[in-house]
Structure formats: C-alpha cells, structure tokens
Amino acid sequence: MKLKILDGQSSPFPAQMQDRLLALDGLRAISILLVILSHAGLGYIVPGGLGVTIFFFISGFIITRLMVSEWDRVGYVSIRKFYIRRFFRLMPALLIFILCALTVMQMASVNWRWVELGSVFFYFANYFGIFVGFSENALPSPLSITWSLAVEEHFYMIFPVMFAALIAVPKRFLSLVVFLLVLFLGWRIYLVYGLGLANLPDSRIYKATDTRADSILYGTALALLLVRKEFVFDLLKQKSVFVFGVLLMLISLFLRDENFRESYRYSLQGVALFLMFVNLVLVDGLISRILSSYPLVYIGKISYSLYLYHWLVYCLMALWMPSWSLPVKIIVMMTSSLLLADVSYRLIEKRFLVIGHRYVNDLA
Template identity: 55%
Template sequence: MSVHPSNRLQALDGLRAVSIALVFFSHAGFGHVVPGGLGVTIFFFISGFIISRLMLSEWDASGTMNIRHFYMRRLFRLTPALLVFVVISLALMAIAGDDWKWAEVGSVFFYYANYYGIYSTFSGGLIKQPLAITWSLAVEEHFYFVFPFLFISFISLPKRFLAIISACLVAMLCWRIYLVYGIGLDHLPHYRTYTATDTRADSILYGVALSVLLSRYPHFSSALMRWRVFALGLALMALSMVIRVEEFRESLRYSVQGLALFFMFPTLVFSKNYLSDFLQWRFVVYLGRVSYSLYLYHWLVLGAVAYWVPEVNALLKLLMVTLLSLLMSHLSYRYIEQTFQALGRKLMA
C-alpha cells in the first residue's frame, strides 16, 4: 500500500492539535503534569513527515523538485502571520512599558531566535518574553535551509538516503551525549540542548525517515501499522517521560521520543481505529489547522493576561487565555495565513 499521495490527511491535523494542546496547557500552569516539550517534538516530527511527503509526491509526479517554489511556499506560509504577531507583541509591550531591542526582532525574522535565547535574553519583564516562543521556528528553518538540497541529491537512491538520515540521527544523539555528559549541564547555557538546532533537528529527521521509508518501501507500512508496533512506541514514549534524570532528559529523551513516534505514527495516521477517529473529529482538525497561529499567540496572551488581570482566579484566567488565544489564532489563520497562502499559490501558478 502506498502512503505518500499528496491528499491531505485529517489525522495529521489532529496530531497537530494534540501537540498544541500539550504546549498550551504546559505553559498555562500545568507543566508539572503536561509534557509541553513533547508537544514541540511532535510538531517537529509532523513537519518532517509532511514536507517530505509533499516533496516525494512532487518528485514522483515530475521527476524533480522546484526548490524556489519550496522556499516561496515557506515564505507565504510563515512570514505574514509571524509579522503580524511580532507587531502586536511589540505594541502590547510598549503599552505595558516593556522595552525591546531590534536585535531580538532580527533574530525572529532571520531565524536565529533559538540561539539568541540561549546566549542572550529576550525582552519582556512585564509581558513575559513574547518573542521567545519563536525559537522552534528557527530550528525548522535551519533544517529546511539544508534539507531540500539533500533530498534532491539522494532521493533517487533511497537506501543511501535512509543510511545518511540514520547516520545523522546517531551523530546528533552522540553530540547531545557529549554535551551533557562530556561538558556537563552545569557548564552549558540554560536550554542549550532543548532549543538549539544542532541538538533538536533530529526530531524533524525522524519524521523524514518515516515518510521516505513508507514511500519507497511501502511493504513496511502493514508491518508498522500492527498494534504491537504501536504498543512498542507507546512503551518507549512512557519510558521517555517517567525517567526524570536531567542528563537523560537532555540527551537520550529526544531520540527515544523520535523512535516512539516512528512506531506510533502509522497506526495513528493511516489505520482506522478509535484513536484515528478522534484525531479526525472536526474541532480537533480545526485546532490542528490553526495550530501555527495558536502556538504564537497563546504565549503572548498568557503574558498579557498575567500582567493586566493578575488577581483573577486560576480557572477564570485559564478560560480567558483559552478564548483569547483561540480568537486571535482563528483571525490570524482566516485572514492572514489563508489569504497569503492563496496569494502565494497564484504567484507560483
């Protein structure tokens, strides 16, 4: 069974919804029980899987991949909504009396916000560092600065391509192990392994590996969609969360979670079961589709509500943050994201 056609998979939007829910509730004060970092890791995995799937579809249809169109799609997909988000963030910071620096704005639009956050500090003492949330966009863009050229060079040799991907996954794991155990967490900047591209991009690469494997070796799909394979992935995911040793969490955790998603993903996305049915519910799919804007705005809304209504009770605060975040993300998706993506498609037609 081939699993890489370009038609949209509703369950992928559903998984995005799960991802943003983990991030949202972790940031909203439930981080002690909700693994927000796992939400970002799932986002990365989905990104690698989807973009590889689209590249494979284009390659199989035309025998090539238009890199210029790829970067134009990225530009129209990300930048307009990001620009509006930054303008609103800076305006709210100015109203609150927070200062900000052009250097951090530059780090957002030139996609080095992750390293800026590691080696410097984002502004926002009153409204808590709204631009810092863009670190994960930097990781993705660094990856996609390189990956299309790697794809074009090796996709015609899928075994070699998968071998290169595997070598990169092992190399990045070894690099994290060296940083954590060789240099030591006490000697590394805060969030060094969590937000840096050189230690997190493998979460995207696991999604790429699965997409290439299912496309070029479709006989693996039925094997990967067995429940015992899903159970293995679920066990690995549970293991990654119950081990609380900080050295493990900053080194092996991301690889264990990448493998777990590799084993769980086919059952969640391509099988017919109660889990995939849930992921395809209309509201869950909708949350997945607005997840990019929701990821951006929820952090800003959390900071703004904490500043302007600090004494409201926790339940009412959560309700306010949820409704405001959904409203802003819906407006961004409907009037910014969809509008500019449609414009991009017209320009590339």
C-alpha cells in the same frame, strides 16, 4: 535547482496518504494543546515539550511527503518554489504577530532592541534566546516563542538541497538520515555527560538547532521509508508495534533524571512517534477517527497562529492577571488564544496561502 528522476523509478505513498490526512491535523492539534495547557499553568502534569517534539516530527513528515509527491509528479524538485511556499505559509502571519507583540511590549514599557527583531526575521531567535536573551522585565518576551520556528527554518535551509541531491539514491539518503540521527544523539550525550548541564546555558539543549533538529528528521525518515518500502507500512500498523511505541513514550515521560531528559529523551520520543504514527494517523481505527473529528482538525489547521498567539496571551496574563486562579487562567488562555488564532488564520494565513499558491503556479 532540479533533479530528474531515474527512468522506471516510482515512489507512491500508500493509498491512505494520497489525500489530506485529517488525522494528521488532529495530531497537530494534540501537540499544540499540550503546549498551551503546559504554559497555562499545568506544566507539572502536561508535557509541553512533547507537544513541540510532535510538531517537529509532523513537520518533517509532511515536508518530505510533499517533496516526494512533487518529485513523482513532475520529475524534479524545485527548491525555489519550496522556499516561496514557505515564505507565504509563514511570514504574513508572523509579521502581524510581531506587530501585535511589539505593541504589547510598548504598553508594558519594555525597551526591546532591534537585534531581537532581527533574530525573529532572520531565524536565529533560538540561539539569541540561549546566549543573549530577550528583553524581559514587566513580562516574558512575546518574541521568544519564535525559537522553534528558527529550529525548523535552519533544518529547511539544508534539507531541500540534501533531498534533491540524494532522492534518486534512496538507500544512500536513508543511510545519511540514520547517520544524522545517531550523530544528534551522540552530540547531546557529549554535551550532557561530557561538558555537564551545569556548564551549559539554560535551555541550551532544548532550544538549539544542533540538539533538536533530529526530531524533524524522525518524521523525514518515516516518510521516506513509507515511500520506498511497502512492508514498513504493514509492519508499523501492527498493534504490538504501536503498543511498544506507547511504552517508549511513557518511559521518556516518567523518567525524571535531568541528564536522561536532556540527552536520550528526544531520541526515545522520536522512535516512539515513528512506531506509533501509522496507527495514529494512517490506519482507520478509533484513535484516527477521534483525531479526524472536526474540532481537532480545525485546531490543527490554525495551529501555527495558535502557537504564536497563545504565548502573547500568556504574556498579557503574566502582566495583568498573575494572581488569578488556575481554572480561570486556563479558560482565558484557551478562549483568547483560539479566538486570535482563528482571526489570524481566516484573515491572514488562508488569504496569503491562496496568493502564494497562485504565484508558484505562475512560475516557469
């Protein structure tokens, strides 16, 4: 499925976005560190859920940016190549992780079911976890962490087609994105205030695609606006806009009412990230320099494997060291997760990314 661009149309990103954005890797590192520290036992002060929201936002921004770049470069969007790239990016590392997870479950005498494995490979682990539940007795299921991958893949089953159909009419595309953002918020409000949290399964809103995919859409909206509207970049780089975004983010974190947290919070955080992103990543300043530092950039690069393996380490710790002190747990979790993720990145991710790149380039 391909889309020809209209004559004379151009959609260059600002010059700051042409090369690989090191600060973007750094921001991705912050998101995964929030998740790890929360799971390591600091969940009462570290917002792990925010880490996932940031991860979703970045994903939407990057994918949209890459698709627009392809559209500008060659005049069409190849949906087939998009899915092939996704396969080589995600599946090899996921497959090895699943083998490790099943080994751990076997050691812990957890009788996993084939349907659980199917939920991971066919990307319905989020709804499976909500409405059925993974096998968990001796330890939390290592497979349950794949719920967020399911949310992303559900989004990317639809988004490339929507992109190809509407990118030639950007105003209509942006209008649809805004409509969907409002629709997601309205759906969450209905679930929370209409049906009531007491009548919903645990994590129904937190893990379900129909209530979380708008976090990806906020990143998509920003990428599209930066492409088509140069004044948006100039507006968003203003310090006052950044400060307002920070205030919105703090409000989303400090308001503890459960109804608010399950309905308005994700939209508020999406708007906050929208307002903060340019100063965090695209403008040369103290924050972007910190995010561009080598340690954070590298953690950002290995963040996919780190996300998977930190949960496996968490499961092992729950099994073998439940009574260890919190500082020791944090140290063990951080060092072990980083080591496993580094090995996965070097031996699996990088190699298959090269293979996938060559394969895509060979396609007509």
